[in-house]
Amino acid sequence: MKKYDHKRIESKWQKEWEDSGLNKTKGASLKPKCYVLDMFPYPSGEGLHVGHPKGYIATDIYSRYKRMRGYNILHPMGWDAFGLPAENFAIKNKVHPRIAVEKNIARFKDQLSKIGFNYDWEREINTTDPEYYKWTQWIFLQMWKHGLAYQSFEPINWCPSCLTGLANEDLEDDRCDRCGSAVEQKPMRQWMLKITDYAERLLENLEDLDWPESIKESQRNWIGKSEGAEIDFQLKESEAKISVFTTRPDTLFGATYMVLAPEHELVDELKEQIENWDEVFQYTGIVKNKSDIERTAEGKNKTGVELKGVKAINPATKEEIPLFIADYVLAHYGTGAIMAVPASDSRDFGFAREFDLPIIEVIVGGDIKKEAFVGAGKLINSGKFDGMDSEEAKQKITEFVGGKMTTTYKLRDWVFSRQRYWGEPIPIIHCEKCGIVPVPESDLPVTLPEVESYEPTGTGESPLAAISEWVNVKCPKCGGPAKRETNTMPQWAGSSWYYLRYIDPKNDKALVDKEKEKYWSPVDMYVGGAEHATRHLIYARFWHKFLYDIGTVNYKEPFEHLQSVGLILAQDGRKMSKRYGNVVNPDEAVERFGADALRVYEMFMGPFDQSTVWSTDNMVGSYRFLEKVWLLISKISARGGTPPEDGQAASGGKNKKIELLTHKTIKKVGEDIESFDFNTAISSMMVLVNGMGKEEIAEDQFEILLKLLAPFAPHIAEELWHELGNKDSIHLEPWPKYDAEKIKEDTVTIAVQVNGRTRGTFEVAAGASEDEVKNQALSQENVKKWREGKETKKIIYIKGRLVNIVVS
RNA sequence: GCCCGGGUGGCGGAAUUGGUAUACGCGCAACACUUAAAAUGUUGUCCCUUACGGGAUGUGGGUUCGAUUCCCACCCCGGGCACCA
Numbered sequence: 001m002k003k004y005d006h007k008r009i010e011s012k013w014q015k016e017w018e019d020s021g022l023n024k025t026k027g028a029s030l031k032p033k034c035y036v037l038d039m040f041p042y043p044s045g046e047g048l049h050v051g052h053p054k055g056y057i058a059t060d061i062y063s064r065y066k067r068m069r070g071y072n073i074l075h076p077m078g079w080d081a082f083g084l085p086a087e088n089f090a091i092k093n094k095v096h097p098r099i100a101v102e103k104n105i106a107r108f109k110d111q112l113s114k115i116g117f118n119y120d121w122e123r124e125i126n127t128t129d130p131e132y133y134k135w136t137q138w139i140f141l142q143m144w145k146h147g148l149a150y151q152s153f154e155p156i157n158w159c160p161s162c163l164t165g166l167a168n169e170d171l172e173d174d175r176c177d178r179c180g181s182a183v184e185q186k187p188m189r190q191w192m193l194k195i196t197d198y199a200e201r202l203l204e205n206l207e208d209l210d211w212p213e214s215i216k217e218s219q220r221n222w223i224g225k226s227e228g229a230e231i232d233f234q235l236k237e238s239e240a241k242i243s244v245f246t247t248r249p250d251t252l253f254g255a256t257y258m259v260l261a262p263e264h265e266l267v268d269e270l271k272e273q274i275e276n277w278d279e280v281f282q283y284t285g286i287v288k289n290k291s292d293i294e295r296t297a298e299g300k301n302k303t304g305v306e307l308k309g310v311k312a313i314n315p316a317t318k319e320e321i322p323l324f325i326a327d328y329v330l331a332h333y334g335t336g337a338i339m340a341v342p343a344s345d346s347r348d349f350g351f352a353r354e355f356d357l358p359i360i361e362v363i364v365g366g367d368i369k370k371e372a373f374v375g376a377g378k379l380i381n382s383g384k385f386d387g388m389d390s391e392e393a394k395q396k397i398t399e400f401v402g403g404k405m406t407t408t409y410k411l412r413d414w415v416f417s418r419q420r421y422w423g424e425p426i427p428i429i430h431c432e433k434c435g436i437v438p439v440p441e442s443d444l445p446v447t448l449p450e451v452e453s454y455e456p457t458g459t460g461e462s463p464l465a466a467i468s469e470w471v472n473v474k475c476p477k478c479g480g481p482a483k484r485e486t487n488t489m490p491q492w493a494g495s496s497w498y499y500l501r502y503i504d505p506k507n508d509k510a511l512v513d514k515e516k517e518k519y520w521s522p523v524d525m526y527v528g529g530a531e532h533a534t535r536h537l538i539y540a541r542f543w544h545k546f547l548y549d550i551g552t553v554n555y556k557e558p559f560e561h562l563q564s565v566g567l568i569l570a571q572d573g574r575k576m577s578k579r580y581g582n583v584v585n586p587d588e589a590v591e592r593f594g595a596d597a598l599r600v601y602e603m604f605m606g607p608f609d610q611s612t613v614w615s616t617d618n619m620v621g622s623y624r625f626l627e628k629v630w631l632l633i634s635k636i637s638a639r640g641g642t643p644p645e646d647g648q649a650a651s652g653g654k655n656k657k658i659e660l661l662t663h664k665t666i667k668k669v670g671e672d673i674e675s676f677d678f679n680t681a682i683s684s685m686m687v688l689v690n691g692m693g694k695e696e697i698a699e700d701q702f703e704i705l706l707k708l709l710a711p712f713a714p715h716i717a718e719e720l721w722h723e724l725g726n727k728d729s730i731h732l733e734p735w736p737k738y739d740a741e742k743i744k745e746d747t748v749t750i751a752v753q754v755n756g757r758t759r760g761t762f763e764v765a766a767g768a769s770e771d772e773v774k775n776q777a778l779s780q781e782n783v784k785k786w787r788e789g790k791e792t793k794k795i796i797y798i799k800g801r802l803v804n805i806v807v808s
Numbered sequence: 809g810c811c812c813g814g815g816u817g818g819c820g821g822a823a824u825u826g827g828u829a830u831a832c833g834c835g836c837a838a839c840a841c842u843u844a845a846a847a848u849g850u851u852g853u854c855c856c857u858u859a860c861g862g863g864a865u866g867u868g869g870g871u872u873c874g875a876u877u878c879c880c881a882c883c884c885c886g887g888g889c890a891c892c893a
Contacts, residue, residue: 212812214811214813214887217811217812218811218888218889221811226893245892302891328891328893329891330892334892338893339893340893346809348893408893410892530812530813530888531888533888534888534889604821604833605820605833607821611886613820615834618819618833618834619834621834624833679820679821679822679832680831683821686833687831752828753827753873753874755873755874756872761828793873794873796873801828806873
């Protein structure tokens with residue numbers, strides 16, 4: 001037998017599969033379909049590190065397994081290639097981002113191909129391809145038509161020295177991470193998408209998704225639904241009213257002051273009445289220059305300023321209460337104003353302590369001298385509502401003061417524009433006469449022009465704004481002079497619908513053919529990092545629901561089942577990053593131990609969704625395992641060949657121990673792949689291989705092992721399969737079935753405990769009666785010793801497991 | 809601060825969801841093969857104890873015949889959100 005030469009067999013089969021078109025997706029058929037998807041990567045300049053393939057290996061195993069189970073498989077791959085890193089690289093090296101991206105993709109593809117993935121590369125997509133982003137732009141236009149895209153002035157992080165906008169990631173303690181200047185909040189004209197219109201549906205439909213509970217929970221928190229009441233507070237000696245949102249209208253009688261967000265429009269309107277305007281103006285100025293991070297990082301010390309000369313009336317008690325502005329109230333949540341109930345809200349409590357404001361207990365249950373009591377309970381100091389339960393009082397008190405019950409969400413509309421070059425141009429034209437005019441669909445895609453420089457313009461505008469021949473166009477409506485929109489879309493855009501394009505990647509008439517979409521959607525298994533829990537996974541759901549509403553797709557949700565991949569950490573326990581110089585490249589590992597060993601190792605490291613620490617040296621265990629399989633083929637015994645067909649015992653001539661073990665392993669591996677417990681699947685195959693190494697094995701038993709191994713280590717399985725004389729690919733074989741009869745053990749080991757401590761074990765026939773087992777247990781030498789001189793109180797019997805004798 | 813994970817040998821981890829804790833792998837040790845080393849194979853490997861036995865699943869308590877698993881309180885590590893009214 002030849003040596004296990006991973007290099008030879010891996011390159012041989014990779015080529016063979018490519019030539020035979022093994023991994024080409026078949027069209028719609030009567031077979032059940034299974035769409036298995038990875039979150040597509042950003043092709044960074046550093047190439048792949050060993051963490052990347054972890055998820056891809058899992059989907060590869062899963063899809064190969066499903067194919068053997070008779071499913072029609074769609075398993076594609078592509079590139080999320082717009083975004084800042086490519087643009088920054090372009091600025092630095094004066095290379096067009098397109099060139100850099102092409103190079104990076106070639107590198108990624110080469111690395112991926114060496115790991116033996118079964119992607120159908122005919123369906124490859126690239127978000128920066130005009131034929132692709134034509135449809136990203138098309139979706140934007142549909143949103144515009146349906147009133148979901150609008151313009152607004154939103155603040156961006158602005159570095160006054162670099163004259164450029166910064167992403168949150170580019171900030172360090174509110175300073176520009178390049179030059180260190182303090183970052184300002186500068187309002188810029190932005191395109192927004194009304195995701196808030198979908199808040200309720202995004203929340204509701206989470207219930208039906210088979211996703212990890214933790215990710216669903218993050219989405220719930222991100223959407224942040226809260227039910228409460230909107231109540232108006234009249235200002236004293238004024239027509240003006242302040243509307244507040246509260247989840248606790250039951251505590252209204254305890255509202256002893258009010259707070260407006262410093263940006264609240266009423267502050268300016270009340271200027272004439274406010275006696276300490278200078279102080280107020282100064283405070284507002286300070287807050288304005290604080291970013292959200294700074295504003296919210298102040299912890300327990302509350303700041304604020306009273307609006308002297310202005311009083312509000314508590315609508316329940318009719319008492320006059322003071323009015324403040326404070327940065328702990330945010331303009332963009334609720335109504336931008338709150339009623340403060342220090343006895344029942346800890347932030348209000350902290351503020352009231354700081355400013356020496358009255359604290360009136362309205363819910364019984366806590367000790368308001370020490371801290372706010374935020375729980376529910378019976379009302380007190382609340383007039384005719386005293387003694388009522390807080391739940392009931394919410395409704396009643398709201399009615400009493402003429403308020404209304406409402407719902408609010410934390411979810412905010414999506415800022416959908418970037419002042420950057422390397423993104424999809426927003427297909428809008430600004431006409432002097434007609435205003436905003438969408439680019440006609442027949443003119444899509446609006447492609448990115450070639451530019452000289454990718455440097456930010458210094459005005460905050462996109463580099464596109466400097467290219468007058470691109471910017472200046474005729475208005476499609478009136479033919480007059482007009483200008484193109486120069487903002488581009490954020491990186492999230494292309495990834496919000498890419499899974500649909502794989503279904504029909506070359507269609508130039510539609511985003512996706514509706515019949516094909518009906519067959520392949522939704523994605524049956526989606527695998528990716530948990531860091532996308534709230535952004536990508538919410539944006540994609542939002543777009544999908546919109547496409548459903550306009551009739552482009554057939555189903556309400558894009559991803560039926562989601563699995564999180566845990567990170568692979570570097571040997572030093574930190575994230576792999578160029579910065580720490582701890583990145584491990586898969587090429588070295590593949591070179592040393594082979595793709596199959598890499599695949600097995602990454603799946604064997606630990607639970608799939610947990611992060612684990614990489615160790616190239618530990619890979620040797622997986623390599624040894626494969627080598628043992630390789631050597632097993634020479635052990636196949638001739639007489640174990642084919643089982644006799646004349647009705648004799650099915651395992652005639654075969655080793656019964658191995659037969660039992662084989663069938664147990666079929667069951668275990670199948671179940672574990674379904675639940676993504678790859679580590680225990682591999683461990684059970686190791687047990688089988690170790691067992692086979694010690695006993696005589698039959699050819700069909702060995703074939704079963706190869707089939708179980710095929711999804712995990714496709715090359716070695718294919719090679720040995722052909723070595724046995726088979727002509728077709730092992731990957732098209734049906735998945736082995738286990739025989740429930742064969743899994744039954746003849747004897748079981750029973751543990752005997754005395755008072756819950758194990759004192760011995762014994763073998764007993766699997767069908768033994770309870771009395772038989774108990775008697776045997778009592779007759780054990782060690783048991784006799786422990787029972788001596790004691791009274792037996794009871795005997796607990798757990799079938800097939802243990803007998804516990806309770807004595808005292 | 810809140811929410812979600814997690815804490816088991818020297819290390820990565822397993823444990824049929826309340827039933828023999830430490831499967832599988834790495835490492836380590838001894839032996840075999842070898843002039844030697846590597847590779848491979850065999851055996852051993854949670855801790856204390858010569859043994860009998862005892863003690864260990866982050867800590868402390870509880871429920872139970874029996875707890876890694878359930879309940880209560882606390883500590884530590886990782887991730888997410890951040891004064892959300």
